[in-house]
Amino acid sequence: MPRKICVAFGCEELAEAGLSHCQTHEAIRQEKIAARKAAAQQSEEAQANRRLYRSAAWQRAAKGFLAKHPLCAHCAELGLVVPAREVDHVEPHRGDRAKFWDRSNWQPLCKPCHSRKTAGEVFHRTPRG
Incomplete structure (x- = not known):
């Protein structure tokens, strides 16, 4: 090169x-x-979010969601079959508890897709569905 x-x-x-x-x-x-x-x-936002994501209620809800939606949504758009490991909020909730718990705002993602999407939101404030 x-x-x-x-x-x-x-x-x-x-x-x-x-x-x-x-x-x-x-x-x-x-x-x-x-x-x-x-x-x-x-940041205060990150600390508050950690508390939400560590709660027993979120752990149960995310586990149940992934059981019903086992494949990564972003990978599926590319024709790939990749197991989802994380539940993503399509539109960032930014601490809004109603948006946090709105299951229509959730999507299953694999770790690499979720990390990439979250980095874009955190560092560039660019939401992606």
Whole structure:
């Protein structure tokens, strides 16, 4: 794979193979990502959501939903048969308990699909059904 110049402004080093930044700027980029993730986990919204998702009521409801909807909805759109492991809120509830418990707002997703969707919502505020 051909290597290119680092995309960081003013840097003339070669980017790491398969990446857009040199070793120094890639490390800086990864530190920023880690800091953003840590900050997101410390927010009041994240802490309140953790309490909701850890509740016995949610654990029972999610288990029952997955028993009735065992395949990942996003993978199914691509013609793939992948077991769902998590219940996702199609439209983020953002702490709204009515939306949290609205089963018509739930969808079954595999771990990679759910992680990808949630990251987009948390870091870019881009909802995806």
